Amino acid sequence: MHKNLGATVALYPTPVTIVGTEIDNRVNWINIAHIGIVGVDKMLISMNKVHYSNEGIKQNKTLSINIISEEMLIEADYVGMVSGARVNKEKVFRYFTGELKGAPLIENAPICMECEVVDNYETKTHDNFIVKPINTYVKQEVLNEKGQIDYTKVKPVLFEMPNRQYLSVGEVIGRCWKEGEKYKK
Numbered sequence: 001m002h003k004n005l006g007a008t009v010a011l012y013p014t015p016v017t018i019v020g021t022e023i024d025n026r027v028n029w030i031n032i033a034h035i036g037i038v039g040v041d042k043m044l045i046s047m048n049k050v051h052y053s054n055e056g057i058k059q060n061k062t063l064s065i066n067i068i069s070e071e072m073l074i075e076a077d078y079v080g081m082v083s084g085a086r087v088n089k090e091k092v093f094r095y096f097t098g099e100l101k102g103a104p105l106i107e108n109a110p111i112c113m114e115c116e117v118v119d120n121y122e123t124k125t126h127d128n129f130i131v132k133p134i135n136t137y138v139k140q141e142v143l144n145e146k147g148q149i150d151y152t153k154v155k156p157v158l159f160e161m162p163n164r165q166y167l168s169v170g171e172v173i174g175r176c177w178k179e180g181e182k183y184k185k
């Protein structure tokens, strides 16, 4: 028997990302886990309008999305606890710049995407930025022999809201578009 928990957004776990911005020429970092894929070439990041980071995104129409690895958890959690409006978070991560202004990229992050903002699906409380990756910088050591990202090497951090916890990614348990073949037999 299922118990109905009512209107609950239960789509977890989601990956933890650090979104990099620049506000009045100062770098700022925010922890964002309410993210998604839109089509095959865009992403959505859902950001409460109270956050300081939103100002930079609106100023520059750019941002970075950095996938963190497990070793970065403490810094990642910290930038999700304090606001750049009160604390200078610039030095929490060492960073480099790519092609776009306003999209600082984290040196230690295994995957960094510099993105252009193409739309904002604004709701009463949230800016839901639709972004397009322009360049994706990936550490060599997380690429496989085919040049694809190996997520077992990335060790991304997952997040779930109901119990306020971080989780790690588990084992590879199957091949996509292959396992279903067994059903046909």
Ligand SMILES: Cc1cc2nc3c(=O)[nH]c(=O)nc-3n(C[C@H](O)[C@H](O)[C@H](O)COP(=O)(O)O)c2cc1C
Pocket: 016, 028, 029, 030, 031, 032, 033, 034, 035, 046, 047, 048, 050, 051, 052, 053, 054, 077, 079, 080, 081, 082, 083, 084, 085, 159
């Ligand atoms: C694990 C985690 C995930 C978070 N995900 C989001 C999110 O998806 N959207 C959001 O608006 N805030 C999210 N936050 C809250 C912001 O990261 C936090 O309020 C931050 O301090 C705001 O920084 P800023 O004011 O410098 O922009 C999250 C925080 C944590 C710790």
